[in-house]
Every structure is written in structure tokens, then in C-alpha cells.
Amino acid sequence: MADGNPPPLTPAAFQVLLALARGRTHGYGIMGFIGEVTDGSVQLGPGTLYRTLARLVADGLVEETRESHEGEPHDARRRYYRLTRLGWEMAQREARLLERLTSAAVDAGLLGDLRRADAS
Template identity: 40%
Template sequence: MTTIQTQDELPLTESTFFILLSLAGGPRHGYAILKDVQTLSDGRVNLSTGTLYGALSRLLEQGWIARLDSSPAPEEARPRKEYILSDLGRRILNAETARLSSLAERARLRLAGGEA
């Protein structure tokens, strides 16, 4: 069985992680992700638009996110592209979260205990 090996895609970069995490909260368009990531990271992470739109097109290609064809209310003249997290994306985000936890735990042990 050719189960997709989510493990092989890790680690995510911090930018990618936060973008996926933002979308885990619901569909959003680019600029909204930008703002959400600032909030999620307590202002620590400020994606440049270069990073954001580059990452979004990459994530689309990889199928980790998808375009949301929210029948764009015609009165919406304003350009807006909404994205949602795909199942694959969610699985990867879960795997990354697990990796993060185990990493932190592993580090805490060695830093606290001090033993080799």
C-alpha cells in the first residue's frame, strides 16, 4: 500500500507550519492568513508577502491546501482567493505537531537531567 508517508515531509519550515495552522482554523484568504499568523505567534512571525504567496502556490501544487471555490459573491469586486486545508495537509500538520512535541520533550530531558 502506497500510504503517503507524511513523516518524509517533515520538518516543516516555521512559515509553512503557521500557514497550515492558520488554515486549520477555517478557510482564509492570503492576507487574512498573514494577520492570523501574527496573532498565533504573538507577533513573533511576520510573513513577508513573498514568503506567503510563494508558500501558498507551493502548498497548492503539493495538494496540502486547496482553493475554495466559494461562489464569489458577485458584488465582491475585490480580488480574494480563499484557501482550505486538505486532508493531506491536516495529516501533515498533525505529524508535525507530534514531531514538535517529541522534540521539545527530548530536549527538556537532556537539558534538565544534564546526563549525556
């Protein structure tokens, strides 16, 4: 990211950032969110998840935290993650890009007329 233009996010990286935009959580929670939001069509395995998290941490988009959610039993092996400010900004940037791409897909007739559905 030295030239000021961060590299594009991979689909897995965006999915992890999206999961963390809802609040800090652990790896199993991230995998569960992704499976739920994609109706099971995307299953992020542990290897992919933790490689993605390591890359996001190295890039300063995510940080590990020792804090857990209230009411959850403490498990010293469980690692919790949260977005950094830069991670939030990158997730927003990617979401805006996906919004533009979705709009183009609607214009091309690939998704039906979502705009009409929104106006209802």
C-alpha cells in the first residue's frame, strides 16, 4: 500500500471484513456469518480463514484482541478480531464498488429491476 492505492480485496478478505464490521468476533463466528449470509454457498475453511486473517492483520485492516463478548465462556485458545479504522474504510470502499457493480448488473438486465422493487 506504499503508493497510496491499496490493492483490491479478495472475496474472502471482503467477507471477513464484512463479518467484523458487525463487531468483534472469533474465527468460528466469522465462518458462521459468511455461511449464513451466503446461504451456505460460500464455506470459508479454517486454512483460508486464518491465512486471510493473517494477511489482514499484516496489512493493518484487522487487529487481534483478547476481549470476548459478555456472557461467553472464556476460552484462552479462542482469538477475537476486530476492524481497525483502515479496515473499516477498506470495507466501505469495497462495498461501494460492489454497489456500483450491482447497479451495472441491474442495468444490463442480469438482476431484474431492483430499483423498482426499492421504490415500492
